Amino acid sequence: MTFVTINYITCQPEFAERFEYLFSTRAGEIDKMEGFKYMEVLRPASEGKPYLIVSHWEAEEHFKAWTKSEAFLKGHRRGFEDIQKAKEEGRTPPMTSDFQTYTVIAT
């Protein structure tokens, strides 16, 4: 039973290019994790809709280990910094997220 996580990321329009750059040059930290299968970043065709970061794992425990790892912080460093910087400058966050998890029940 594959475990799937989806992070629905709504970007400020002016941040979209940076967002795509961050993922096209991602650190690859997640790929080293046990139980990680693959991930995809989906760009919405409709303006204003969220991007989807979809990750496939062998089981939920593998995903949990990732979120608690040093690698997780390394893998998210630039994005976290962008958010932190906006916060300190009193600006709107460049992106917000809604996180959901799923089980693959049919293929």
Place this chain on the structure above:
Amino acid sequence: MTFVTINYITCQPEFAERFEYLFSTRAGEIDKMEGFKYMEVLRPASEGKPYLIVSHWEAEEHFKAWTKSEAFLKGHRRGFEDIQKAKEEGRTPPMTSDFQTYTVIAT
């Protein structure tokens, strides 16, 4: 550039079992289409959230050909009948959908 479609299906709670059954016994019509790569049905961990029908295609034109095909009607026959039956009996539709399309921009 892989083209991805996601159908976000919100089921009436009492229809969820039937919904899962329909996909676990699906006709396999889509698999025969040119440009079709694979599909996954995702069951949400959180109650009340939609199921996701995620399909990967080589290009949007292949997906469009599928929606216009005889196979599309065959593949959706039972689900369409369930919706039609509820309509005729004046009941709430067993499921509603929100359809979105995407491009894979990073893996």
